[in-house]
Amino acid sequence: MQSEAYRKIEAEYDYKRQQAQKDAKTFKENVYDEHPQLAQIEADIAKVAIESMKARINSDDNTRAKEQEKLEKKIEELQVEYDKALKRIGLTLEDFEPKYECEKCKDTGMYKDAMCSCFKQALINESFKQSNMLKIKDENFETFDFGYYSSNPDKEKYGIDKSPLEKMDAIRKQAYDFSHKLDDPEQKNLLFSGTTGLGKTFLANCIANEAIKQGKSVIYQTAPILLDKMVDYQFKYNKTENDREEYQKIFEVDLLIIDDLGTETMNSAKFSELFNIINTRLLKGKKMVISTNLTTQEIKNLYEERIFSRLVGDFSILRFIGEDIRVLKKKINKA
Ligand SMILES: Nc1ncnc2c1ncn2[C@@H]1O[C@H](COP(=O)(O)OP(=O)(O)OP(=O)(O)O)[C@@H](O)[C@H]1O
Ligand SMILES: [Mg+2]
Ligand SMILES: [Zn+2]
Incomplete structure (x- = not known):
C-alpha cells in the first residue's frame, strides 16, 4: 500500500x-x-x-x-x-520548453523505470518535515557570501594567525570537496564547531544542496528533534511499516546532517540513540555532518567517551571563526 x-x-x-x-x-x-x-x-x-x-x-x-x-x-x-x-x-x-524542476524525470517522479532521486528526496522531506529544505534554494555554494568574514587576523580573539576570511575560505573548500566525496571511504565526516551566527547551518545547507544535485538522499534534522523522534519510535507501541521505514532511513540516507548538537536535553535513551546513529553510520561508511556550538572540551564533558572518541576520531573538526552574521546583517540594514 x-x-x-x-x-x-x-x-x-x-x-x-x-x-x-x-x-x-x-x-x-x-x-x-x-x-x-x-x-x-x-x-x-x-x-x-x-x-x-x-x-x-x-x-x-x-x-x-x-x-x-x-x-x-x-x-x-x-x-x-x-x-x-x-x-x-x-x-x-x-x-x-516547460521549465521542470527536475530535468531528469521532467517532474514525473520516474526515471528509467525507477523512482527518480528527486522523488525519493521529496518523500524524505515530507516524512521528516524538512521545511528547511526550501531554504537550500537560497543557501548554497553559489550564494555563499565571503563579505561577512573579515580579512583582518585577530590572534588574540581567535587564537590563530589566519583571518576569518582565510579560515572560512579553507572551510568552504573542504565542505565543497566533501559534498563530492560522499561515497569515498577515505573521506572523513565533518564536525562544524563555532559560536552562534557564523554560518554553520548555512554551510550544512550548501552541502545538502550539492548532494541533492548529485541525486543523493539527505536528511537534515536538529539534534533535539532527531533524538526525540528516535526515542519516541523506540517507545511506540504498534509500529507501522511506515514508522520502521522512516527510522531506517536515518541510518541509510547518503548524508545525515545533525544540526545544533548540544542544544538537546540529554537522557540515557537519547545518548544511546545518538551513539547508535553515529556508530552504525560509521560502520556503513555513510557520511554525516554535525554542527555544534560546543567546543571539543565541552563535547568531552557532555557526552560519553564512546561518542566523544568517534566525533574526534572519525570527523574532521572545522572550527568556524568570525563575527555573528545575524548581528552584522542587522547593522547593515540599519546603516
Ligand atoms: N556564507 C554566508 N553567506 C551569506 N549568508 C550567510 C553565510 N553564512 C551565514 N549566513 C547567514 O547568516 C545567518 C546566520 O547563519 P547560520 O544560521 O548558518 O549560523 P549558525 O552558525 O548555524 O548559527 P547557530 O550556531 O546559532 O545555529 C543566516 O541568516 C545565514 O543565512
Ligand atoms: Mg545553526
Ligand atoms: Zn526527478
Missing part, C-alpha cells in the same frame, strides 16, 4: 508538471501575440507538412519523390526562417 506521504508527493508532482506545461504554453502564446510573424511561419510549416502528406498519398512513385523533396526543402527553409525570427527577439526554441 502506498503511504499518505507518497500520495501527497505524487499529487504535488502532477500539479507542478502540469503547471510547468501550462506556463510554457502561456509564454509561447504571449510571444506569438507580440510577434505574429512567428505564428505565421509556424502555420506555414503546418500547411506544407499537410501538403507533403497529401502528396505522399495521391501521386505515383516518381512524382511523389520529387514533390516530397521539394516540400521537405520548403519546410527546412521555413524552419530556418523561424529560428532567425526567434533569434532576433533574443529567444531560442528551448525557451518554449
Whole structure:
C-alpha cells in the first residue's frame, strides 16, 4: 500500500508538471501575440507538412519523390526562417520548453523505470518535515557570501594567525570537496564547531544542496528533534511499516546532517540513540555532518567517551571563526 506521504508527493508532482506545461504554453502564446510573424511561419510549416502528406498519398512513385523533396526543402527553409525570427527577439526554441524542476524525470517522479532521486528526496522531506529544505534554494555554494568574514587576523580573539576570511575560505573548500566525496571511504565526516551566527547551518545547507544535485538522499534534522523522534519510535507501541521505514532511513540516507548538537536535553535513551546513529553510520561508511556550538572540551564533558572518541576520531573538526552574521546583517540594514 502506498503511504499518505507518497500520495501527497505524487499529487504535488502532477500539479507542478502540469503547471510547468501550462506556463510554457502561456509564454509561447504571449510571444506569438507580440510577434505574429512567428505564428505565421509556424502555420506555414503546418500547411506544407499537410501538403507533403497529401502528396505522399495521391501521386505515383516518381512524382511523389520529387514533390516530397521539394516540400521537405520548403519546410527546412521555413524552419530556418523561424529560428532567425526567434533569434532576433533574443529567444531560442528551448525557451518554449516547460521549465521542470527536475530535468531528469521532467517532474514525473520516474526515471528509467525507477523512482527518480528527486522523488525519493521529496518523500524524505515530507516524512521528516524538512521545511528547511526550501531554504537550500537560497543557501548554497553559489550564494555563499565571503563579505561577512573579515580579512583582518585577530590572534588574540581567535587564537590563530589566519583571518576569518582565510579560515572560512579553507572551510568552504573542504565542505565543497566533501559534498563530492560522499561515497569515498577515505573521506572523513565533518564536525562544524563555532559560536552562534557564523554560518554553520548555512554551510550544512550548501552541502545538502550539492548532494541533492548529485541525486543523493539527505536528511537534515536538529539534534533535539532527531533524538526525540528516535526515542519516541523506540517507545511506540504498534509500529507501522511506515514508522520502521522512516527510522531506517536515518541510518541509510547518503548524508545525515545533525544540526545544533548540544542544544538537546540529554537522557540515557537519547545518548544511546545518538551513539547508535553515529556508530552504525560509521560502520556503513555513510557520511554525516554535525554542527555544534560546543567546543571539543565541552563535547568531552557532555557526552560519553564512546561518542566523544568517534566525533574526534572519525570527523574532521572545522572550527568556524568570525563575527555573528545575524548581528552584522542587522547593522547593515540599519546603516
Ligand atoms: N556564507 C554566508 N553567506 C551569506 N549568508 C550567510 C553565510 N553564512 C551565514 N549566513 C547567514 O547568516 C545567518 C546566520 O547563519 P547560520 O544560521 O548558518 O549560523 P549558525 O552558525 O548555524 O548559527 P547557530 O550556531 O546559532 O545555529 C543566516 O541568516 C545565514 O543565512
Ligand atoms: Mg545553526
Ligand atoms: Zn526527478
